[in-house]
Amino acid sequence: MFNQPISRRESIKRIAGFSAAAAAWSWPSIAIPGQGASGRVVVVGGGFGGATAAKYLKRMAPELAVTLVEPNTRYITCPFTNLYLGGIRSFESLWHSYDELRQRYDVEVIHELATDVDVDGHTVELASGTRLAWDRLILSPGIDIRWNELDGYDEAAAEKAPHAWKPGDQSRLLRQQLAGMKQGGTFVLVAPDNPFRCPPGPYERVSMVAHYLKNHNPSAKVLLLDAKDGFSKQGLFMQGWAEHYGDMIEWVSRSNDGTVIRVDADRLEVETEFGMIHAADVLNVVPPQKAGFIADRAGVTDASGWVPVRPDTFASALVDDVYVIGDATQAAPMPKSGFIASTQGKVAARAIAAELTGRVLLPEPSWANTCYSLIAPEHGISIVGVYEVYNGQLREVPDSGGVSPMGADPLFRQLEAEYARGWYAAITQDVWGTPAS
């Protein structure tokens, strides 16, 4: 059946996923693209993935009706939260609005929590009881925390030992605690095992904390207790820590008994695998995570708590007509980053535009990611990954990507710090339309 010429519509159908063959076998649950689809797309979550998908859907197919469901009227980024902790960025500079999506792209934005998904009826239920109908659903709910997976770490504990891994009040709390820490005190960061949101995040965080302490509390210590034996951009981070902060930061790997198994938030103490107790003056716990709960409600998660997706489009591997992007997905070797969540949103939007309009062509996809981290205000490092589908799996394009070179000169590090700030301005413009300041 591959030897006959196919029409444009056929190619789109095939690209969109088996529809041609499915029609021949009267597979019931697959919509035939461009036929009878009325073009309603609901996006749940207005973060990096969801806001991008909504905007790019309207850019590619303005005739689609796109509704974005997001409880918060402003989005606060996790990226650059660490700079805020380090005292080199204001909290307000992390805020973004949904004005561009509404006004320029005609996206309907509803500020509510989605509470349930009926995949057979193709509806989403909101906290108010409203039901929204969709032809295609995109979920980009980010992460939820697995409370109590780490013994003693529940929502009450997070008020004393913040995670600050979802933005907002938690970041403010941690900032206050850091600023109020006693002279010569110890800041303890507990880092989780993979997979988790933002692989370089804990290491950028201790860098920015050390930057703050160096200026305000130079006899303080930073202890990083890690459930892993290695981490993203490790060589570059460790070299930078030594260069800027001497021995202020101590990293304890899993093999050196870094894995924390219990948290006592009242006493600000943690216990490690082999029974060591560490006392903290400020305790920052980055806890184990899973996909946002709405993914569970839609039945798209598997036993891991994350969402398996078809690699080419990020359609759910389990449920038809539902696409999932961002941190909620299992997309290794892609990291859980805002950059890749946004890129995934663009490719998924393209796939949906192709399916629903029959006019947009979906070629071989490509996803890029660049994660910058600041070790000091003028010392930036980066990791690049460009991804493709090969034999039905995501992989990094061979001989591409990688991290900044070791031993680069200060100008190179300074340039990457400037580019990190440029990246933040660009991605927040691209996703939320925030004007560069």
Add this chain to the structure above:
Amino acid sequence: MRKIGIFAFSIPVLASALFWWSSGPAHSDPQWVDSEVEVIAGDVSAEELFEARVEVIAMSCAACHGTDGRLRTAIPAIAGRPEALLNLQLQSFKQDRVPGATVMPRIARAYSEEELQGLAAYFAALDP
């Protein structure tokens, strides 16, 4: 008729459908898709597919260069710049011939010369 390797779910599609039919849609194993299909293009021309591929790659560029490559920060805007210049820069990044370059060589190496040429033409054609 031209043979075009495009991206799609493959294997004989028929066999997959049968597999699906017999096993039901409970596939935790992502191996069930295979993306190396060869489709013979009818009214989808090679040019159209190539253009689509360039558009998809270009969407990634926006995350650092702004929507449509128009934002100017420490990272330069790329929309509306001369095609020959953009192409020279991209090919030079790919060949690692730009001293002091930071992320661009690592990115450009992921794409073919033709794709980079296509990106240069794409951004050159946009209003600055």
